Amino acid sequence: MRDLGAGFTYLLKGQRWVARHGKQYGFGLLPGLITLVLYSAALVSLALWGEDAVTWATPFAGDWSSPWQGLFRGFLTAVLFALALLLAVLTFTAVTLLIGQPFYENLSEKVDADVDPNGTAPESGLPLWRELWISARDSLRILVRALLWGVLLFALGFLPLVGQTVVPVIGFFVTGFFLTEELTAVALQRRGVELRARLTLLRSRKTLVWGFGTPLGLAFLVPFVAVFLMPGAVAGATLLARELLGEETDDGHDDTAGDPEGEDLTQRSWR
Known part of the structure; x- marks a missing residue:
C-alpha cells in the first residue's frame, strides 16, 4: 500500500515540476494537442460511418427480420466504437511520445539535471533518428501486448457478475502498467535500458507502477x-x-535503501 501512495506522489511531483517550469510545460503541450486532433478526427469518422462499415461487413444479416438485424448490427457498432476508445486510450501516450520525442526528451533531461546531486543528466549519445526508431519499435511491441490484454479482458467481460465488476478493475491496472512503461521509457531509454529489462524493472515494483499509472489512466x-x-x-x-534504478536525488536519499533487490535489478537493467 505504501508503494501505491508513493507512485501517486510521483505523479503529483511531476505536475508540480512542470507548474514551476512554464516554458517546458508550454512546449510539452504541443505533441498532445496534435495527437488529440488526429484521434478526434478518427473517432468522429468512426461515429459517422461506423454503422455503414458494420453493415458492409455483415452481409449475411441483410435478410434477418426486425428487430434482430438492428440489434445485432447496433451491438457490433457499439463494440467497434468501444474497442476504438480502448485503443485510443492505450495508444495515445505512445503516439504522443513518438510525435513529441524531442520535446519530452528535453523535458526529461531537465528534470534529471534538476534533481541530480551533480546537476547532470544521462544522455543516450544516439542520433535523433535512431532514438525515434527505438521508441517506435518498442511502442509497437508494447501495443501488441496491450492489445492482447484488451482482447482477453473484453472476452472476460461477458462473464456474469465478474465481467461487470472485477474485469474493469483489472483493466484499469493493466492500462496503468502500460502507460507507466511508455512514460518511463523516455528516461530509461536515455540510460540504455532495453525494453525487456524495463519490463522486469517495472514488474519488480508493480504496486509503485500501479500507483503512478492507474490514476493517470483514469484521468486520461x-x-x-x-x-x-x-x-x-x-x-x-x-x-x-x-x-526504480536507485539513483540519488538532490536531498541525498538513495532510493535503493531498504530494498535488497534494488541493486541487483539496477545492475541487470543498466545498459
Whole structure:
C-alpha cells in the first residue's frame, strides 16, 4: 500500500515540476494537442460511418427480420466504437511520445539535471533518428501486448457478475502498467535500458507502477485531460525511473535503501 501512495506522489511531483517550469510545460503541450486532433478526427469518422462499415461487413444479416438485424448490427457498432476508445486510450501516450520525442526528451533531461546531486543528466549519445526508431519499435511491441490484454479482458467481460465488476478493475491496472512503461521509457531509454529489462524493472515494483499509472489512466478517460497532464506525466515518470534504478536525488536519499533487490535489478537493467 505504501508503494501505491508513493507512485501517486510521483505523479503529483511531476505536475508540480512542470507548474514551476512554464516554458517546458508550454512546449510539452504541443505533441498532445496534435495527437488529440488526429484521434478526434478518427473517432468522429468512426461515429459517422461506423454503422455503414458494420453493415458492409455483415452481409449475411441483410435478410434477418426486425428487430434482430438492428440489434445485432447496433451491438457490433457499439463494440467497434468501444474497442476504438480502448485503443485510443492505450495508444495515445505512445503516439504522443513518438510525435513529441524531442520535446519530452528535453523535458526529461531537465528534470534529471534538476534533481541530480551533480546537476547532470544521462544522455543516450544516439542520433535523433535512431532514438525515434527505438521508441517506435518498442511502442509497437508494447501495443501488441496491450492489445492482447484488451482482447482477453473484453472476452472476460461477458462473464456474469465478474465481467461487470472485477474485469474493469483489472483493466484499469493493466492500462496503468502500460502507460507507466511508455512514460518511463523516455528516461530509461536515455540510460540504455532495453525494453525487456524495463519490463522486469517495472514488474519488480508493480504496486509503485500501479500507483503512478492507474490514476493517470483514469484521468486520461476524461476528454482533453490527457493533453494537459502529459508534460507533468513525463516529468513524474522521470522521477519514478530514478527511484526504480536507485539513483540519488538532490536531498541525498538513495532510493535503493531498504530494498535488497534494488541493486541487483539496477545492475541487470543498466545498459
